[in-house]
Structure formats: C-alpha cells, structure tokens
Amino acid sequence: MRSVRSGTKTFVLLREVLMAYVSPAVMAGIGGLVTADKILQFRALTTIGGTSALFALLIGLWLRAKGKQKYWLVRSPQWVVIGLFALGGSMLGLLSAFVTTSIFEIAKLTDFLAWSGHIWIDFPLSATIASTIISWRWRASIKK
Template identity: 60%
Template sequence: MNRIESADKREGASHIASAGSGANDFVLWREVAMAYASPAVMAGIGGLVTADKGLQIAALTTIGGASALVAWMLGLWLRSLGGKSRWVAGANRVVVTGAFALGGAAFGLFAAWAIPYLFGIVRPFDHAAWLDRIWFDFPLSGTIASTIITWRWRLAVRKNFSFKGEERR
C-alpha cells in the first residue's frame, strides 16, 4: 500500500492529495488568505492612487472581508462536496469557474440587499457610510473570491487526478 492509499483510508477519500507526497495542494486557509489579500491590496492601491480614504478602509473591511467569507464558504463546499458533483468535477474549468463567479456575484447582491435590513433592525437611527459601498463591494468581492477559489480548486483536481477520478501515477 502506498502513501496515498493509506492517507485515503486515514482521512477519507474526499480530500485532494498530491500524487507524490501525500500533501494537500488545496489548503483552505491559504486560499482564503489569497482571496482576502488579492482584492484588498488592489483596492488599497486604488485608494492610495485616488486619495480616497473610504476606499482604503473598505479595502480592508468590506472588500477583503466579503472576499474571505465567500472564499471560505465556497472552499468548504468544494473540499467536501465539490468532487462528488459530476458537473463540477468533469466540466470545462472555464465554464465551472464562470458559473461560480456568477453565483458569487448573486450571493454578493443578496448580501448587499439583506445587510441594510438587518442593520436597520439592530440600529434603527444609525447610518454608517459603509452601507453605501456594499452594493458595489459585495458582488465584486463575491465574484473575485469565487473565481480564485474555483480556479485553484479545479487546478488541484486536474493536477492530482485523471478525468475519470482515478489517481495519476
């Protein structure tokens, strides 16, 4: 029995293992950190160039935070159930990534719609400036995070397994 087979028996076959080393290529905390850092750094640079303090603050809060949350939720789903779904594992990578990017944008729009109502229930007379930004920040962050996570997950699946789900040697 090689290292991959023994790791499959210990940890379950749903994880994505590297063919030679038994290590995971899709490590969720690294992917979430990348999904947070990528849009936060770009928005922060944009805020510095345009001297927009609101964008600089939003880069670290609503933009980066929403990206990290979407990346974490999608990464958990892909890691546990994504490989079992035939269309996610077998379809063209661009098609799957595009579908999840649209889903991330839709989730961001739903969150941007729901947050003001929830915020209004908690603090009915307080209006925060960040509520005006979320209609742009949340859908964009959801799209970026979904694209990053799905693309990198599919890359790890293709690298470690053949098209039929069998291990490459």
C-alpha cells in the same frame, strides 16, 4: 506544494482564503492611497477584503467537502464550472448586500456608517472574484 504523482498543485484552503483577503485588500488600498480616499482605504480592509475572504472560505469548504462527489464539477469543462461559480457568487453577493442593507436600515445605522452605501458594489464584486478564483484553483488541483 505539489502532489508527487499528478504534478498538480494541492488545494490548501487556508492559503487560498488568506490570498482571497490580501489580494483585493491590497489593490483597493493602493487605489485609496492614490486617490487619497480614506473611505476606500477603510473599505479595502473591511467590506472588500472581508467579503472576499468569507466567500472564499465558504465556497472552499463546500468544494473540499462535496466537490469531488458532484459529477458535473469534475467532468464539465473548466470554463463552464468557473462561469457558473462566478454567476453564483455574484448572486450570493447581491443577496448578502440586500440582507445587510436591510438590517442597517431597520437598525437605523445607515447614517452612522459612511461606507454602507458602497455595500452594493463591494459585496457582489468581491464575492464574484473570490468564487471565480477559488473554483478555478480547486478545479485545477483535482485530477480527472
């Protein structure tokens, strides 16, 4: 769907969140099928796709509500905005991995969940990719 006046594509959050889930889940799922790694196939649908969708939703909601009010987001070069969101996404992904593994260790769940050791890779990487794509697509949809 394109805006009539500006010719730019409109930012539809539900579509962006859906693509943020599907894209990494499909790619990781294909990797799991090719390597016959059942844990990677499971992670593709849970920690990889889920983290991407969650971060895309949270960042998209924030950008939709407050993004145009922030002068530096609208006026800065696009690569600066995207780089800062990618850095912020990776930091939030690391923080969420730390909190999640801490909770798993306190509750003694690390022995029961085979994929819990991969959270340190899945969360930061998925959050970085989701925040980069969402900020890029949001920034491309606004007019200066």
